[in-house]
Amino acid sequence: MTTTSLAKQKLSVINTHVVNIDGIAKVTGRATYTFDVKLPGMLYGKILRSPHPHAKILKIDASKALALHGVKAVVTGKDTLGIKQGIWRRYQELCDEQILPVDKVRYIGEPVAAVAAVTEEIAEMALDLIEVDYEVLPAVYEPMDAMKKEAPTIHEGVERNINVTRHIEWGDVEKGFENADYIREDSFFCGGQAHMCMETRAAVSSFTPEGKMTIYHSNQSAYYLQALMAGVLGMREGDIRVIAQYVGGGFGGKFELDGAIFCSAILTMKLFRPVKICYTREEDFIATKRRTPMHYWVRTGVSKTGKFLAREARVVSNGGAYTGMGATALYLTGFFHSFPYKWGGYRYDGYRVYTNTLPSTSMRGFGAPQAMFCSEQQLEWIAADLGLDPIEMRRQNGHTPGYEVPGQAYIDSCGLDEAFDIMAKWIKDKGKLPENRGIGFSAAGFMSGGIFNWFDTPYSFSSAVITINEDGTVILHIGATEIGQGSNTTMAIIAAETLGCKVEDIKVHSGDTDHCPADLGAWGSRQTLMTGNAVMRACEDAKHQLLEFALAKMGLNIVYDLDIKDRWVHIVARPERGMPWEELVKIATRGKDGQRIIGRGYYTPHRKGMISPAYSYMLQGVEIEIDKETGKITLIDSLTAHDCGQPINHLGLIGQLEGAFSMAAGYGYLEYMPYEDGKLMNPNLVDYKMIRATEMPETPVAEIDTYEPEGPYGAKEAGEGLTNPTAAAIGNAIFHALGIQMKECPIRPHMIVNALKEKAEKDKTAKKGK
Amino acid sequence: MEKKAIVLNVNNQDYELYINPKTLLVEAIRDYIGLTGTKRGCETVSCGACTVMVNDMAVKSCSILAIQCQGMKIITSEGLEKNGQLAAIQNAFLHEGSYQCGFCTSGMLMATSALLKETKKPSKNEIKESIEGNICRCTGYNSIVRAVEGVANGKYKEGSL
Numbered sequence: 001m002t003t004t005s006l007a008k009q010k011l012s013v014i015n016t017h018v019v020n021i022d023g024i025a026k027v028t029g030r031a032t033y034t035f036d037v038k039l040p041g042m043l044y045g046k047i048l049r050s051p052h053p054h055a056k057i058l059k060i061d062a063s064k065a066l067a068l069h070g071v072k073a074v075v076t077g078k079d080t081l082g083i084k085q086g087i088w089r090r091y092q093e094l095c096d097e098q099i100l101p102v103d104k105v106r107y108i109g110e111p112v113a114a115v116a117a118v119t120e121e122i123a124e125m126a127l128d129l130i131e132v133d134y135e136v137l138p139a140v141y142e143p144m145d146a147m148k149k150e151a152p153t154i155h156e157g158v159e160r161n162i163n164v165t166r167h168i169e170w171g172d173v174e175k176g177f178e179n180a181d182y183i184r185e186d187s188f189f190c191g192g193q194a195h196m197c198m199e200t201r202a203a204v205s206s207f208t209p210e211g212k213m214t215i216y217h218s219n220q221s222a223y224y225l226q227a228l229m230a231g232v233l234g235m236r237e238g239d240i241r242v243i244a245q246y247v248g249g250g251f252g253g254k255f256e257l258d259g260a261i262f263c264s265a266i267l268t269m270k271l272f273r274p275v276k277i278c279y280t281r282e283e284d285f286i287a288t289k290r291r292t293p294m295h296y297w298v299r300t301g302v303s304k305t306g307k308f309l310a311r312e313a314r315v316v317s318n319g320g321a322y323t324g325m326g327a328t329a330l331y332l333t334g335f336f337h338s339f340p341y342k343w344g345g346y347r348y349d350g351y352r353v354y355t356n357t358l359p360s361t362s363m364r365g366f367g368a369p370q371a372m373f374c375s376e377q378q379l380e381w382i383a384a385d386l387g388l389d390p391i392e393m394r395r396q397n398g399h400t401p402g403y404e405v406p407g408q409a410y411i412d413s414c415g416l417d418e419a420f421d422i423m424a425k426w427i428k429d430k431g432k433l434p435e436n437r438g439i440g441f442s443a444a445g446f447m448s449g450g451i452f453n454w455f456d457t458p459y460s461f462s463s464a465v466i467t468i469n470e471d472g473t474v475i476l477h478i479g480a481t482e483i484g485q486g487s488n489t490t491m492a493i494i495a496a497e498t499l500g501c502k503v504e505d506i507k508v509h510s511g512d513t514d515h516c517p518a519d520l521g522a523w524g525s526r527q528t529l530m531t532g533n534a535v536m537r538a539c540e541d542a543k544h545q546l547l548e549f550a551l552a553k554m555g556l557n558i559v560y561d562l563d564i565k566d567r568w569v570h571i572v573a574r575p576e577r578g579m580p581w582e583e584l585v586k587i588a589t590r591g592k593d594g595q596r597i598i599g600r601g602y603y604t605p606h607r608k609g610m611i612s613p614a615y616s617y618m619l620q621g622v623e624i625e626i627d628k629e630t631g632k633i634t635l636i637d638s639l640t641a642h643d644c645g646q647p648i649n650h651l652g653l654i655g656q657l658e659g660a661f662s663m664a665a666g667y668g669y670l671e672y673m674p675y676e677d678g679k680l681m682n683p684n685l686v687d688y689k690m691i692r693a694t695e696m697p698e699t700p701v702a703e704i705d706t707y708e709p710e711g712p713y714g715a716k717e718a719g720e721g722l723t724n725p726t727a728a729a730i731g732n733a734i735f736h737a738l739g740i741q742m743k744e745c746p747i748r749p750h751m752i753v754n755a756l757k758e759k760a761e762k763d764k765t766a767k768k769g770k
Numbered sequence: 771m772e773k774k775a776i777v778l779n780v781n782n783q784d785y786e787l788y789i790n791p792k793t794l795l796v797e798a799i800r801d802y803i804g805l806t807g808t809k810r811g812c813e814t815v816s817c818g819a820c821t822v823m824v825n826d827m828a829v830k831s832c833s834i835l836a837i838q839c840q841g842m843k844i845i846t847s848e849g850l851e852k853n854g855q856l857a858a859i860q861n862a863f864l865h866e867g868s869y870q871c872g873f874c875t876s877g878m879l880m881a882t883s884a885l886l887k888e889t890k891k892p893s894k895n896e897i898k899e900s901i902e903g904n905i906c907r908c909t910g911y912n913s914i915v916r917a918v919e920g921v922a923n924g925k926y927k928e929g930s931l
Contacts, residue, residue, distance in 0.1 A: 019864045026872030027860040029807015029847035033873065036806035198811050198819060198873035198907050248809075248873030249907050281812040484871025484908050651867035655909055659870060662910035685816035685905065693898040693911040 012565050013497040014713055015647045020489045021508060022246070022482065031246040034202040034218040035278055042204065043072055045267050045277040046123035047259050048113040048130050049287060050105035053356035053678030054139035054152065057103055057132065060113055065129040070122035072273070074130060075266045076113045077102035083232045086323050087224065087256050090456040094164065096155055097322040097359075099232070099262035105134075106154055106321035107358055108678050109286035114263035116275045141678050143295065143318045143353035154321065154354040163319045164327045166350040168334045170406035173345035176310025180301030182386055186378050188298070190370035190727075190745045192318070192673040193291035193666075194688060195363055199248020200284040205264040206274035213240045213268070217261045220250035220481050221521020224455065226513040228257045233265060237513075244511035250483040251663070252362040253288055255523055256324050285683035290673060291363035292329045292352075293318040296374040298337075302382060306393035308343050313374075315350040320359035325523075326352055328454070329360070332447075332611075333367030335408065336724070337375050340416055340445040340617055341397040356678050364660070365723035366524060368446060369667055373745045376442035376728035381741060390732075391427075394443055395420045399617070409609040413716065415643030415704035416443070419619040422641040422702045426621055436628060437636065438737025441621040442728035446721025447612030448711065449526025451605045460602035461526070462534040463517035466495060466542050468597040470589045472567070472582040474499065474506045476538075479519025480531040481511045485719060486652030487527045491535045493648055494712050498539035500564025501581055517602075525717035528648060529614060532712035533603035542599025549588040550579070605710075613710045616717035617643040620661070620725040623697075624733045628756060631749030633669045633730065635697040640722060643704040646714035656719030658699045662691040664726030669747045776840050780805065781849030791837050795829075796820040798836035799846060807847040807876045811905065818904030821877035822846050828884035830877075830903070847876035850883065855929050859883050862917035862926035870908030877904050882918045891922050 025031040062074035077100040086095035100111050113130050117123035138152040145151060146161040154161050177183060197218075204216040213235065219225050222242040230237040247254070260277040267275040279287070294317045301310040315333060319326050334348035383390040395417065403411045423441050430439055449461070465477045476495050482488040488508040496503045509515055519531055547562050550569050554577075556562075561572045570578030588597055605613040623637040640657055647653045670689040674681045682688045707714035731742045740755035771790050778785050780803055787802050799808050799822065808831060811817035820831040823845040850857040859882055862868070869875040878901060885892055885900035892900070897918045901911065920926045 017865075020867065020869075022872070023864045023869070024856075026869050026875050027847070027856070027863045027879065028851050029805065029876050031872050032806065033809075035809065035873075036800075038804075196905075196907055198809070198817070198871060198905065200811070247871060249871040251907070281814070281817075484869075484873075486870065655867045655870055655913055658910035658912050659908045660910075663907070684814045685812045686814050690905065690907075691910070692905065693901045693915070694895075696898075696911045699910060699912055 011497060011713065013493050013503060015650050017650060018489060018493055018503055020486055020652065021492050021503065022488055033199055033246045033248050034204060034216045035199050035248065037204045037216045037276065039204060039206060039274040042274040042276055043116040043118060043271065044120040044123050045114055045116045045264050045275045046120065046127055047111045047263055047277065048127045050108060050110045050112050052105060052134055052136050053108050054137040054154070055105050055134040056137060057101065057105065057112065058135055059133040061131040062113065064131070065115060065126040068122065068126050068129060070118040071126045072116045072118070073267055073270050074113055074115050075263070075270060076100060079266055079270065081232065081234050085228060085232050085257060087228070087325055088323060088327050088454045090454045094323045094327055099257055099259055100266065107356055109358065110321065111259040111263060114267060116267040116271060139356035139678055141355050141357050141675060143316045143355055146353045146355045154356060158354065161354040162351055163323055163354050164330055164352040166330050166334055168348040169346065170408065171343060171345035173310045173312055173347045176345035177301040180309045181304040182382065183299065183301045184378060184382050184385065185299045186743060188296040188374040188743045190294045190296065190373050192293045192360060193363060193671045194285055194673060195251040195253030195288065196690065197249030197251060197253065200279040200281060201258045201260040201288055202278040203261040203264045204274055204276040205261065205268040207268040207272060209272060211239060213265065215240065215242045215261060215265065217242055217244055218247050219244045219254045220247070220483050220523055221255040222481055222511045222513050223479050223518045224255050224521055225261060229261065229265060232257065232262065241514040244481050247481065247483040250522060251364045252366065252523060255521055256289070256361065258288060281685060282683045285688065286358065286680050289324055289359045289361035292326050292360035292367065294333060294370045296370065298374050298378055300378055300382060304386060306383065306386060306388045306396060308341050308397040310345040311338065311343050312347045313337050317350065317352045318357065318360060319352040319354050320357045321354065322359040324359050325362035326360050329362050329367035333371045335611055336368035336445070337371035338405070340399045340443055342399065342403060357675055358680065362523065364663060364720050368444065368724040369664060369727055372442055372444050372724045373727045373731065376725065377731045377741070380732045380735060391420050391424050399445065409611045409615070411615055412710060413614065413645055413706040413708040414617055415706040416617045418704045419617060419641035419643060423619045423621055423639065426639045430623065436737060437623060437625045438733040439621060439623045440729045440732025440736055441619055442725035442732060443619050444721060444724035445615045445617045446717050446724060447524060448529040448614040448616065448717040449612055450524045451608060451610060451612060455520070457518070457520065459518040461604045462519045462530040463602040464531065464534040464538040465517055466538040466599040468542055468585055470586055472501065472505060472585045474501060476506055476508045476535065477516045478508065478510045478531055478535060479516040480527045481522045483522050485522065485656060486649050487522065487531065489652055490528055490649040491531060494532050494535045495539050497713065498536050499543055501567050525720040528715050528718065529711045530603050532715060534601045536712040537601025537603065538599040541601060542597050545597050545599070546584055546588050549591050550584050553587055608710065614708045614716040616721045618722055618725060620722065620729045622726065622729045622733050624730060624737065626734060626737055626752060631752035635665060635695060638697050638699050640699065640701045641704060642701055642722065643706050644718035645706050645708035645711050645716040647703060648713065648715050653718050654701060657701050657722050660719055660722035661699050661726060662696060664723040665730065666690040667746060668727035668730040672746050672748060774837065776837055778836060778839060778844060779842065780844045781846060787836070789836060791835065793836045794832050795834045795836045795839055796831035799831060805846050805848050809873050809876060811873065818877045818881060819874050821880045821904060823880050823884050826884060826887045828881045847879050850879060858921045858926045858928045859886065859917065861928070862920045865926065866913045866917040866920060868909060868913040868917040874904060874906045878906065878914055882914065886918065886921060892918065
C-alpha cells in the first residue's frame with residue numbers, strides 16, 4: 001500500500017480478514033478452560049440433588065459420607081449464610097434463590113448438599129451415603145395451574161405464585177381495534193430450550209488463609225459472578241477474584257450463580273484447599289436454567305390494506321422455581337413482540353409464574369424468539385386471510401430510521417427496507433417449488449445491550465484501559481467476557497483501528513476481575529457496542545497523548561491534522577510526511593518521564609429510551625421439505641438478510657450468524673424439553689435432539705450497509721438477534737407448503753401429521769357442505 | 771479392580787501409566803497424561819468432544835478403554851502441530867473461523883483429520899457425515915465443512931500462518 005492512499009482510506013483493520021486472536025490456542029489444544037484447571041492439592045466436589053419437585057428438608061445426616069475414606073467435607077444450607085440472592089439485585093423480592101437451600105427444595109435437581117473428596121469417584125460414592133429426610137409437599141408444574149387459588153405456595157408470601165408482571169403500552173389500542181377491518185386472535189405455546197453449552201458448568205474455587213478467594217469459573221460475566229459471590233459469602237468484592245479465561249459457550253445461561261461456583265466456594269472456605277466441581281451433562285440439563293417457556297395470546301387488528309392498527313398480547317411464562325434472568329425475558333419478549341413494526345396501539349401484559357420445575361431464564365434472543373414465533377406466523381396468516389403480499393404488508397409497517405417507539409426506544413439506523421428487497425428477490429428467484437416444499441421468512445430485530453440497571457452496578461457499564469509499551473506493543477484490559485463469540489478479537493480490531501497499529505500489536509486481557517475493569521459482561525448483545533465504545537474511547541485518549549508528542553516533534557503549523565494508520569504517524573493532508581508508530585511511542589514514553597502511555601475509556605448509555613442504545617434488523621428465509629407421512633422436516637436452503645451496522649469482525653460475524661441459525665432452527669423443530677411430574681425426561685444428548693452437521697443447510701448472509709451513530713465505527717448488535725426469526729420462518733414455510741398453522745414450538749413431527757389429518761377432515765366436511 | 775501398568779503411545783511418545791483397567795482412554799489422556807486439549811461433553815458417546823485418532827481412525831475416546839489401545843498410535847489435537855508448524859486442517863480452521871468457544875474444536879479437528887487420511891477429496895456429504903457425531907453449539911458446522919474443503923482442494927497447507 002502506498003502512503004498516499006492512507007488519508008483517503010477510512011478503515012484499515014475493521015471488517016478485514018482477521019483471524020481470531022485466540023485461534024491458535026483453540027486449534028492446538030492449548031486453550032485451558034475451567035474444565036481443565038488443576039491446582040496443587042485440589043479436591044473434587046459433587047452435588048447431592050433433590051429427587052422431589054417440592055419438599056421440606058427436615059434433616060440431613062452426612063455422618064456416613066464423612067466416614068468414607070477420602071471424603072474431606074460435606075456442606076449443606078446450614079453451612080452457608082442462607083442469603084437469598086438473585087441477579088435483579090435492586091429488587092429484594094426477586095432475590096429468591098439460595099443455591100444450597102436451608103429448609104425447602106422447589107425443583108427436581110436442586111442442590112441439597114455438596115461433598116469434597118480426594119477423587120471425583122469418592123465424592124460421587126459419598127453422595128449415596130448422605131441421608132436426607134424430606135417432607136414431600138404438593139407440587140405444581142404448569143403456570144396456568146400454579147396461578148389457581150388452590151395451588152400450592154412455592155414461595156411464602158407470593159400470591160398465586162405470580163413472580164413478576166409486566167405491562168407495556170403505547171398508542172390507542174381500543175381505537176385501533178375499532179377502526180380495524182380485520183381482527184385475528186391466536187394462542188400459542190413456545191417451549192423451553194437448553195443452552196447446552198459444550199462446556200458444562202464448572203468452577204474451581206480456592207480460599208486462602210489471608211481471606212482471599214480465587215475462582216476459575218465458566219461464565220459470561222466475571223464481574224457479575226464476583227459481585228454475586230461477594231453477596232452470598234459476606235465478603236468484599238475486591239477480595240474475590242473471578243477468572244473466566246476460555247469459556248466453552250454461554251448463550252445466556254452462564255451469568256447467574258450456579259451450584260458449581262457456590263458449592264465449590266463453600267467447600268474451599270471450610271477446607272482451605274482448592275475444590276473443583278464440574279457438572280455432568282445430565283446435571284447441566286436438569287439443574288442449570290433454560291429458555292423460558294411461554295404461553296402467548298395475540299390479538300391483532302389491521303386495515304384491509306394491511307396497516308397495523310392495534311395489537312394486544314398476553315403472556316404467561318413458566319418461571320420455574322426461581323427468578324434469575326427470567327424477569328428480563330418477560331420484559332423483552334413483550335417489547336420485541338412489537339418488532340420490527342410501527343403499531344397504532346400496542347399493549348402487552350406478561351405474567352411470570354413460579355412452578356416446581358427447572359427455573360427459566362435468558363437464552364440467546366432473550367424472549368424474542370418466542371415473541372417472533374407468535375407474531376410473525378400470525379402476520380403471515382393475516383396476509384393470507386386478506387390476500388396481501390406478506391412482504392409488502394410488513395414493509396409498509398416496518399421501522400424506519402428516525403422512528404421512535406413511543407416512550408420506549410429511538411431507532412437510529414435501520415436497514416429493514418433493504419432486507420425486504422433482498423428477501424423478495426430470493427423468494428422470487430426460487431420460482432415454483434417441488435411438492436411438499438415450502439419457503440417461509442420472518443422479520444426480527446434486536447437490541448445492542450440493555451440500558452436497564454436492575455443489577456444495581458455502581459460502575460460504568462463498560463470500561464477499558466489501554467497501555468502502550470515503549471516498543472509499540474499494546475496491552476488492552478477489558479472486563480468483557482470472551483465466550484466464543486469473538487469479543488477479544490473484535491476489541492483488538494477496534495483498538496488497532498483507533499490507535500493506528502496492527503491487530504498483532506495488541507494483547508487482550510479479559511474476563512479476570514483482578515486485572516480488568518468492571519464490565520457487565522456478555523449478554524444481550526452488549527459488548528460490541530458498549531465495550532467497543534469504551535475501547536475506542538480508551539484508544540482515542542491514548543492516541544491523543546501520543547499525537548501531542550508527534551505535533552511537537554514534527555513542528556507543524558497547528559492547522560495540520562495528524563493521524564495514525566498501519567503503524568504510520570502522518571499528516572492527514574500529506575500522508576507521506578510522518579514517522580513510524582514505534583518511533584512516536586518511544587518519544588512519547590521519554591517525554592512522559594518514562595511513564596507508559598495509558599488510555600482510559602468507559603461507556604454507559606444515556607438518552608436512548610428504556611431498552612437499548614441501538615437495534616439490529618434481520619430477515620430470515622428458509623426453504624424446507626416435509627415428509628407428509630412422518631411429519632419430518634428437512635432444511636433445504638436459507639437466506640439471511642442482516643443489518644448490524646458496520647461489521648467489525650468479519651469472520652466472527654459470519655460465524656455468529658451461522659451459529660445463531662443452527663440454534664434457532666433447533667428451537668423451531670428439534671429441541672424439546674418434556675417434563676413429567678417435574679422431571680425432565682430427556683436429560684442427555686441421545687434424546688435431546690439438536691441440529692447436527694448433516695441437518696444444516698447452506699446459510700448465505702446478505703449484509704445491509706448501515707451506520708449506527710451510537711456504536712463504535714457504526715457497529716451494533718450481531719449474532720444473538722438472528723436467533724429470533726427462524727422458528728417463525730420454519731412455521732411459515734410449513735404453512736406455505738401444506739396450508740397448516742403450527743401454534744406450538746418446537747414443531748415436532750406428530751404435530752404436523754395431526755394437523756394434516758385435521759385439515760383433511762375439515763376439507764372433507766367443507767366439500768360435503770357444498 | 772487391581773491396577774495395571776500399561777504403555778500408551780500418544781502423539782508419538784510412550785507414556786507408562788499405572789491405572790485401573792476400567793480407565794477410559796479419555797481419562798488416561800486428560801487425567802493421567804495431562805493433555806487437556808481433548809475434552810468431554812457428555813456421558814453417552816453423543817457429543818464427540820473427546821474424539822482422537824487411533825491408528826488413523828476417528829475414535830470417541832470415552833467409548834474405549836485405555837488398556838485396549840496399547841500398541842496403537844493415538845493422536846490428539848496437541849499432536850497435529852509439528853515444531854510450531856500447524857497442520858493444514860488447523861490453518862484451515864483458523865482462516866475459515868471454524869470454531870468459536872473452541873470446546874468441540876479438538877474433536878472436530880481429529881474427526882476431520884481422520885476423514886482426510888481416508889479420503890483425500892471428500893464430498894460435502896462425506897464431510898458432514900464425518901462430523902455427524904460431533905456437536906458444535908456455536909458455529910452451525912458450515913465453516914468446519916468449508917475448512918475441510920479448503921484442505922482437500924489445496925487452499926490450506928501445513929506451516930505457519
